[in-house]
Amino acid sequence: xxxxxxxxxxxxxxxxxxxxxxxxxxxxxxxxxxxxxxxxxxxxxxxxxxxxxxxxxxxxxxxxxxxxxxxxxxxxxxxxxxxxxxxxxxxxxxxxxxxxxxxxxxxxxxxxxxxxxxxxxxxxxxxxxxxxxxxxxxxxxxxxxxxxxxxxxxxxxxxxxxxxxxxxxxxxxxxxxxxxxxxxxxxxxxxxxxxxxxxxxxxxxxxxxxxxxxxxxxxxxxxxxxxxxxxxxxxxxxxxxxxxxxxxxxxxxxxxxxxxxxxxxxxxxxxxxxxxxxxxxxxxxxxxxxxxxxxxxxxxxxxxx
Amino acid sequence: xxxxxxxxxxxxxxxxxxxxxxxxxxxxxxxxxxxxxxxxxxxxxxxxxxxxxxxxxxxxxxxxxxxxxxxxxxxxxxxxxxxxxxxxxxxxxxxxxxxxxxxxxxxxxxxxxxxxxxxxxxxx
Numbered sequence: 001x002x003x004x005x006x007x008x009x010x011x012x013x014x015x016x017x018x019x020x021x022x023x024x025x026x027x028x029x030x031x032x033x034x035x036x037x038x039x040x041x042x043x044x045x046x047x048x049x050x051x052x053x054x055x056x057x058x059x060x061x062x063x064x065x066x067x068x069x070x071x072x073x074x075x076x077x078x079x080x081x082x083x084x085x086x087x088x089x090x091x092x093x094x095x096x097x098x099x100x101x102x103x104x105x106x107x108x109x110x111x112x113x114x115x116x117x118x119x120x121x122x123x124x125x126x127x128x129x130x131x132x133x134x135x136x137x138x139x140x141x142x143x144x145x146x147x148x149x150x151x152x153x154x155x156x157x158x159x160x161x162x163x164x165x166x167x168x169x170x171x172x173x174x175x176x177x178x179x180x181x182x183x184x185x186x187x188x189x190x191x192x193x194x195x196x197x198x199x200x201x202x203x204x205x206x207x208x209x210x211x212x213x214x215x216x217x218x219x220x221x222x223x224x225x226x227x228x229x230x231x232x233x234x235x236x237x238x239x240x241x242x243x244x245x246x247x248x249x250x251x252x253x254x255x256x257x258x259x260x261x262x263x264x265x266x267x268x269x270x271x272x273x274x275x276x277x278x279x280x281x282x283x284x285x286x287x288x289x290x291x292x293x294x295x296x297x298x299x300x301x302x303x304x305x
Numbered sequence: 306x307x308x309x310x311x312x313x314x315x316x317x318x319x320x321x322x323x324x325x326x327x328x329x330x331x332x333x334x335x336x337x338x339x340x341x342x343x344x345x346x347x348x349x350x351x352x353x354x355x356x357x358x359x360x361x362x363x364x365x366x367x368x369x370x371x372x373x374x375x376x377x378x379x380x381x382x383x384x385x386x387x388x389x390x391x392x393x394x395x396x397x398x399x400x401x402x403x404x405x406x407x408x409x410x411x412x413x414x415x416x417x418x419x420x421x422x423x424x425x426x427x428x429x
Contacts, residue, residue: 042319049315049383053376056348147317147387213378218349219335227350228374231387238317 002281008274012267019263025088026256029249032143033183036246039144040180043242047235054196054232056215057225065222066162067229068196074171076113078135078160079103080153080193082177082240083123084142084248092178092186092251093122096244099188100176107174115160115170119153119241135160145245150238157237158230161194171195177240178247184254186247193236196229308342309361311381314368316389322366328359329382331375338375346378353417355392355425356384367392369425371418388418392425400426 058068081100083093100123104114115135118124120142127134136156141149163169173194178186217224312329314322329340332354340347351373358366373386404419 039318043317045313045320046315046317046385049313049376049385050374052383053348053374053385056376056378150317151387213346215346215348215376215378218333218338218347223334224348224350224374231374231385234387235317 002277004277005274005281008270008277012270012274015263015266015270019260019267022256022259022263026253026260029253029256033246033249033253036144036242036249037180040239040242040246043235043239047239050228050232050235054228056213057217057221057228065225065229067158067194067233068225070195071165071171074112075165076115076170077107078115078117078157078170078173079107079190080117080157080173080175080237081119081123082142082175082244083118083120083126084244085121085139086143087122088255089248089251090255092248093120093126095188096176096178097123097126099190103174103176103190112171117153117157142241142245142248145238145241147234147238150234150241153241154230154234154237157194158233175237175240177244178251180243180246180250183250186250193233196232309380310340310342310344310377312358312384313382314356314358314370314384314389315386317387321368321386321389322358322391324358324366325361326358326366326382327361328357329384330357331370331384332356333375340375340377340382342380344377348376349374351375351384351386353421355421356389367425369395369421371421390422390425395422395426397423397426 079100081096083096087093100116104116107114116127116132117135118127118137119139121139124134124137124139138149138153157173160168160170161173165171172192174190175193176188176190179189180186309325309327310329312322312324312326313320327341331338331340331349332352333349334352335349338347338349351370353371354369356368356370358368360366368389368391370384370386371388373384373389375385376383400419400422404416404423407413407416407419
């Protein structure tokens, strides 16, 4: 076998192996998207009820709360960036990081210091490589986030927002995550989580057209709000984590699908080249034989004379 | 037929139970509270503890909830809990083990959670 042909054969073998791997990863991601979507759906009733309750307290009482009052001159903001632990998901992480960087630039232009909180190893690696400061980081659960993870993230953030700005606290909290629009579309979005604007919550509430009843608060409106708001933040973070996970799996699936397709194309063109090389080899051998026998015939014809 | 109220028991990651009931007893921070159909609109903070739901066919559903809220309006009661488990779902041996472990580690909140679980099973 010719050297050329052998090289092609070897490349085809290696691309075939890669294709098998990417195909498997695509299938795994596809099944995980469905699972993640189901988790998003399962968390919806809680989020809806919570939104309703927050709206009810917000509209039913005039209580002031550190989580709902806006600072007059915000000087420091926290940005929570949700990325994934693993790559191989196309532009998923770079889109989220880019969105966070744009937000940071915008906030800094408005004269605010920005503390960055990061979820996911990819985001952490990106910031560490550029030697940027990370206020706090969480890794290891982005594929299948649980409510406990959301609680763990929300804790320090709520604490930071409740601390006075002069003592190292923050005035507002923004979150950057990847919204799961559909299997094909996932967009990195940023939104302000805190301070909470109760009017906005009322807008988002599924029951915005209903007139809310006058609630009796047990034990008191302040206490209810005190207990309710952190839960609301946790639930929002949980939802963002779940959407981010679903988006990551969808992005992985798409990236792996195009990798598999590309591998298929590569195998096709490589086999064409290999076939051509084989043909060329055969043609060459035939012409060598023909040429050799002709030369031999000429030689014997010459000796006869 | 007795008047009924619609109950939704939702945990952070799933809907645990939903159906019609005649009486719901839950523990708020200011004491046990019983909600029957036609109660006035109410929003309360729940303590860790068992929630008893008497369904309209006379059965009793007991669930262990760990922190959360209850809101009642228009004859609809929503129980929101970070963690909620029906008593049938609770694995007694696991809860006992968790209780022992929590005691050994002096983890007060874990101990309370395990204790609530066991109490919910005990009254079933």
